[in-house]
Amino acid sequence: MLLPAIQQRLRQWLQxxxxxxxxxxxxxxxxxxxxxxxxxxxxxxxxAWRVQSSALQPAWLVLPIIGGSFGxxxxxxxxxxxxxxxGSGIPDVKASLxxxxxxxxxxxxxxxxxxxxxxxxxxxxxxxxxxxxxIGAALAGGxxxxxxxxxxxxxxxxxxxxxAGLAAAFNAPITGVLFVxxxxxxxxxxxxxxxxIIASFVGAVVSRLLGGKSLELNLELTANVTSxxxxxxxxxxxxxxxxxxxxxxxxxxxxxxxxxxxxLHVSLPLRIAIAGTISGIFVSLLPQQFHDNTGLRxxxxxxxxxxxxxxxAFIAQFLLTVIAAGxxxxxxxxxxxxxxxxxxxxxxxxxxxxLTGMSPPITYALAGMGAFFSVVSKVPLTAIAIxxxxxxxxxxxxxLMIGSVTAYLIAEKIAPGSLYDKILxxxxxxxxxxxxxxxxxxxxxxxxxxxxxxxLGATMTLDEAVQAFSRSHHRGFPVVDDGKLVGxxxxxxxxxMRDRTLPGDTHLSEIMxxxxxxxxxxxxxxxxxxxxxxxxxxxxxxxxxxxxxxIITRADIIRAEADKLNGENRQVGPQxxxxxxxxxxxxxxxxxxxxxxxxxxxxxxxxLLQFALAIARDRHYELECVQIILVSRNSSPAETxxxxxxxxxxxxxxxxxxxxxxxxxxTQIRVAHDPxxxxxxxxxxxxxxxxxxxxxxxxxxxxxxxxxVADTLIRQASCExxxxxxxxxxxxxxxxxxxxxxxPAAPLPYCLLPNTHLNRWLVPIAGGxxxxxxxxxxxxxxxxxxxxxxxxxxxxxxxxxxxxxxxLEQAVRYLVRQRHxxxxxxxxxxxxxxxxxxxxxxxxxxxxxxxxxxxxxxxLLQQAINGNIPVEIxxxxxxxxxxxxxxxxxx
Numbered sequence: 048m049l050l051p052a053i054q055q056r057l058r059q060w061l062q063x064x065x066x067x068x069x070x071x072x073x074x075x076x077x078x079x080x081x082x083x084x085x086x087x088x089x090x091x092x093x094x095a096w097r098v099q100s101s102a103l104q105p106a107w108l109v110l111p112i113i114g115g116s117f118g119x120x121x122x123x124x125x126x127x128x129x130x131x132x133x134g135s136g137i138p139d140v141k142a143s144l145x146x147x148x149x150x151x152x153x154x155x156x157x158x159x160x161x162x163x164x165x166x167x168x169x170x171x172x173x174x175x176x177x178x179x180x181x182i183g184a185a186l187a188g189g190x191x192x193x194x195x196x197x198x199x200x201x202x203x204x205x206x207x208x209x210x211a212g213l214a215a216a217f218n219a220p221i222t223g224v225l226f227v228x229x230x231x232x233x234x235x236x237x238x239x240x241x242x243x244i245i246a247s248f249v250g251a252v253v254s255r256l257l258g259g260k261s262l263e264l265n266l267e268l269t270a271n272v273t274s275x276x277x278x279x280x281x282x283x284x285x286x287x288x289x290x291x292x293x294x295x296x297x298x299x300x301x302x303x304x305x306x307x308x309x310x311l312h313v314s315l316p317l318r319i320a321i322a323g324t325i326s327g328i329f330v331s332l333l334p335q336q337f338h339d340n341t342g343l344r345x346x347x348x349x350x351x352x353x354x355x356x357x358x359x360a361f362i363a364q365f366l367l368t369v370i371a372a373g374x375x376x377x378x379x380x381x382x383x384x385x386x387x388x389x390x391x392x393x394x395x396x397x398x399x400x401x402l403t404g405m406s407p408p409i410t411y412a413l414a415g416m417g418a419f420f421s422v423v424s425k426v427p428l429t430a431i432a433i434x435x436x437x438x439x440x441x442x443x444x445x446x447l448m449i450g451s452v453t454a455y456l457i458a459e460k461i462a463p464g465s466l467y468d469k470i471l472x473x474x475x476x477x478x479x480x481x482x483x484x485x486x487x488x489x490x491x492x493x494x495x496x497x498x499x500x501x502x503l504g505a506t507m508t509l510d511e512a513v514q515a516f517s518r519s520h521h522r523g524f525p526v527v528d529d530g531k532l533v534g535x536x537x538x539x540x541x542x543x544m545r546d547r548t549l550p551g552d553t554h555l556s557e558i559m560x561x562x563x564x565x566x567x568x569x570x571x572x573x574x575x576x577x578x579x580x581x582x583x584x585x586x587x588x589x590x591x592x593x594x595x596x597x598i599i600t601r602a603d604i605i606r607a608e609a610d611k612l613n614g615e616n617r618q619v620g621p622q623x624x625x626x627x628x629x630x631x632x633x634x635x636x637x638x639x640x641x642x643x644x645x646x647x648x649x650x651x652x653x654x655l656l657q658f659a660l661a662i663a664r665d666r667h668y669e670l671e672c673v674q675i676i677l678v679s680r681n682s683s684p685a686e687t688x689x690x691x692x693x694x695x696x697x698x699x700x701x702x703x704x705x706x707x708x709x710x711x712x713x714t715q716i717r718v719a720h721d722p723x724x725x726x727x728x729x730x731x732x733x734x735x736x737x738x739x740x741x742x743x744x745x746x747x748x749x750x751x752x753x754x755x756v757a758d759t760l761i762r763q764a765s766c767e768x769x770x771x772x773x774x775x776x777x778x779x780x781x782x783x784x785x786x787x788x789x790x791p792a793a794p795l796p797y798c799l800l801p802n803t804h805l806n807r808w809l810v811p812i813a814g815g816x817x818x819x820x821x822x823x824x825x826x827x828x829x830x831x832x833x834x835x836x837x838x839x840x841x842x843x844x845x846x847x848x849x850x851x852x853x854x855l856e857q858a859v860r861y862l863v864r865q866r867h868x869x870x871x872x873x874x875x876x877x878x879x880x881x882x883x884x885x886x887x888x889x890x891x892x893x894x895x896x897x898x899x900x901x902x903x904x905x906x907l908l909q910q911a912i913n914g915n916i917p918v919e920i921x922x923x924x925x926x927x928x929x930x931x932x933x934x935x936x937x938x
Contacts, residue, residue: 056719071190071194071207072242072243072245072249075207075211076211076214076245076247076250076881077246077250077253078183078186079179079182079183079186079208079212079246079250080211080249080250080252080257082156082160082212082215083175083179083182083215083254084180084215084254085160086179086182087637089164089168090164090167090175092168093117093165093167093169094167094168094170095565095760097109097110097113097169098605099111099333103672106331108810109331110170110326110328111324111328112327113169113170113323113327114169114322114323114325114326114327115320115323116320116323117165117169117328118165118166118169118171118320118321118323118324118376119316119319119323120165121162121163121165121169121316121376121377122162122314122317122318122320122376123316124158124162125158125315125377125510126316128154129154129155129159132155132158132159132377133375133376134372134377134470135178135372135377135379135470136177136178136180136181136182136184137180137230138467138468138471139181140231141207141230141231141468141471141478142471142478143184143188144202144205144206150188151184151187152188152189152192153185153186153189154189155185156181156182156185156189158311159178159181159185159377160178160182163175163377163378166378170323171319171322171378172363172364172368172383173371173372173379173380173382173383173512174349174378174379174381174383175382176216176217176382177378177381178377178378179212179215180209180212180379181212181703182212182218183208183210183215184205184209185208186208187204187205187207187208188201188204191204199571199573199574203243204242204404206227206231206242206243206754207227207245207246208246209227209231210223210224210226210231210250211223211247212248212250214246214248214251215251216381217436218251219251219432219437219916220251220436220438221247223243223247223366223435224244225429225432226426227243227247229422229426229428230425230429230465230467232737238453246805247373263507272534273407273409273413273440273442274407274410274442275443275445276406278403281397282395282398282411283411283414283446283450283453284449284453286392286395286450286453286454287449287451287452287457287821288454290415290419290450290453291422291454291457291461292390292461293365293387293419294419294421294422294423294454294694295377295407295422295461297368297384297422297445298462298465298469299462300467301368301369301372301373302465302469302473303369303373304374305372305373305473306473306621308373308374310373313377314595318374318375318376319375321374321375322371322373323376324395325367325370326367326370329363329367330367334356339481354393354394355388357393357397358390359389361394364387364390368380368387378706380466381420383425384419384423384424385416388417388418388419388420389412389415389416390412391415392412392415392416392418392450393408393411395415396409396412410443413434413440413443413445413446414434414446414447414449414451417430417433417434418429418430418447418450418451418453419454420433420434420451421454421455422454422455422457422458423465423466425459425464425466427451427452427454430451431444431447431451432689440451474659487855487923490572490607491571492566492567492570492574492575492589492597492599494607495603496568496597496598496603496792497599497600497603498597498730498734500597500598501515501524501934502526502527502931503515503525503526503527503809504526504527504555505526505528505534505555506528506554506556506864507542508555509544509549509553509554509555510552511857512536512558513541514857516538516541520584520711521537522585523535523536523537523538523585523586524537525595526559527595528556529639530566531561531595532563532590532593532594532595532641534556534561534562535559535560535563535588536555536558536560537560540558540560541558544558554895556638557672563588564578564582564584565587566578566587566588566589566590567591568589568591568596568597572607575599579601585600585601586598586599592636602905624683624684626675626717626718626719626720626724626725626728627685627717628715629676629689629715629716629717629718630716631714631715632698633713634712634713635711636711638667638668638711639668640666640667640668640669640736641670641733641734641737642659642662642666642735642736642737642738642739643673643726643733643735643738643766644656644738644739645672645722645726645738645756646674646698647674647722648674649693651741652700655740655741656672656704656737656749657704657831658771658828660705660710660741661827661828662737662827662828663710664827665826666709666827667781668710669711670705671714671715671733672698672701672712672714672715673696673714673715673725673726673729674691674714674715675716675718675719675722675725676716676718677718677719677721677722680720684717684719684720689718692792694716695716697708702714703912717729722756723760723763724759726756726760727760727764731765736934737766737767737769738760738766738767738768738769740757740768740769740770740771741757741770741771742757742772742930761932765934767820767931767933767934768932769824769930769931769932771927771928771929771930772881772921772928772929773927774927783922795903805897806832806836806838806893807835807838808828808829808832808897808898808899809838809886809889809899810822810835810837810858810898810901811882811900811901812839812840812854812901817901817931817932817933818854818901819901819933820901820933821900822861823870825862825899826862829868836871837862837871837872837892838874838895839858839859839873840855840874840885840886840889841855842876842881842886843876843877844878845878845879845880855875856874859873882893882916883920883923886898886920886924887923890925890926891925895926896926897928898921898924898928898929899931900921900928900930900931
């Protein structure tokens, strides 16, 4: 038994939650940072060796050979081990997050790491930031395969891995978060944002501890040099326009390069080798500082470069990056776009400085980095954040904003869409036509679930559970204790226990499967299907604040799809408008369930409320009292003026009564066309467990049994329904006091009921689910009596010699087991020709004060429609009559 308990606890801990999301984010941030640091040092070591070799040997020979050979081996790794590891990788991450079948795994991450090291070490003018994003996402994707994550949670973890990779590459956690929100997932939900923030923070911190400063910028050279004045705004606008034009041209150049390489019809290793060779030849013809891409960036930013050197740097980076990116080499365009932006900004800064002398070119170089980056990636906020984070210079905020936003607007006007979207479109993936999962993404568990389910108590015995299964078509029941879901029991569990010959009085808490897999009401149907498939289940309980509010099965999801196909979800004909709430109060939501009490008749409102308080105190329910004001169907409930003074007075009296007994009470007044529709709306919105209504005992509506409102609730309300018909003239005299305090372990004291007589209780039973609900309601109701006595009866035919008394015995045992019930309890079969005559005669001859009616084996609704048994009994007896209909279950 210890091993299953450990497995259950481990499964519960691994289920998606805020706590587990934090743990996963920390792990992903740490692993992504380690990968980023490794890529930085390994590619940096190879790059330093390449530069040193070019200084010792002829550069025109060494650089092309190193570029071609390293490029070839990089492409060979990708082609043989993981074709998905080619290119920048960011387009693949975007497509995967858009639900396209793009693979992200640990193998791809490892191949990407090795191949990117070779490609960057070969001298290709590409950056390591794109690969780190891909590596972080691939590591997260690989981890998610071993965790019980829903599709949405898996996407959040992958996005967090991508953000951590970028944050680790730049040592910029804010940049990592903004990139996730602005470019990848475009989701601001709490768990998504929180996961991305934690992963990016951990990635940046670990990278900074292990890898030093980002971009290798010597911030001491740029400190206290930047400045900004309002007169420079036109120059920054010009910089933004130029960045928008050249950035758009660069994006188009990369796509053109992809097409040219495709026409060559050569393998990936050869394409990257060609790009490496061309890059080596081109760079060998340039000055020494161009041999090191990182040093070139710092050379431009510190203002040491002359204008012609900055122009050469821009042109060289532009052409070589286009050639390298089009080859499919594993490298990104982040770093090249920053170099091009800094060179372009430096040139604009030189012009401004020669004309006005207001600011040095370095300010424009840094602003140009953000402007060009915002065009290439189409993420202006990320562009602003990345430069600010790596410089921490507040003088740059306004120049960055002006340049980046202007560049972004110009680029969107010329060529909408980011470079990544265009690369995906080149590969036949259109993000605007992302796979649509239909109802699986648009509907939630709350929309499809069966709102109320039949449950079993944790203290129920094995024999009683067997009886419950024999009376039901369900193959499993949720097990609750004090209103909270504690487990689930199935027919298989029961069969195993009976095979082991366990005693019949064994409690379900020893048999059930504890800590079952559950879903929240807001879970998408894709999440539900994922959990059903992962754990090989047929049903899932739906939980809200630890309360069981429904159950969802595979059949429910199939039914929802079928309804959509058949158009059955469309309403035909004029429909009443939804009710409009004009007044409401809320108490703390501390109950284990909710009971709705519509207060319609002021004469019986007090008596009805006392019954409700008794049930609420015993079951630890919250009360929801509602007054419904009817308006003509020609008027809109939301626009019709109404007088709520009387309704508020009645609800305030209810609040005062509830405060005496520490029962949470919510109130509301609704304006509606139809009271039944309004009550059904409340049942669904507030997850009502029980509706308690008064019944006048007759109806003048043709074709109705209880009346229009009660009939509708009997047929459609998913929760438990209790109707009370008070004895004539007794309702106005019910003024009593419930006990104000009760210790959980102490028996419930009975209350004094002056001016009323609710002492002798008759409960006809037949073994159906409604009879069981009536019996379960008795402990709560008996608190209304000073000296109650209960008699169970079962009507049998006079010709039946030996009636089956098992149902009666179970009812007695149940009531006797309730510790706070000290009433005398008797039971006997009742021989009569008809149920109606037998019960009515019993009430009259024995002077019973209350009759509690469940139903026969067919259920209350069937009897009410076909035989009118409950209503006939309730109409013809002079005592108080209580009718109970159990919750409708569809599991």
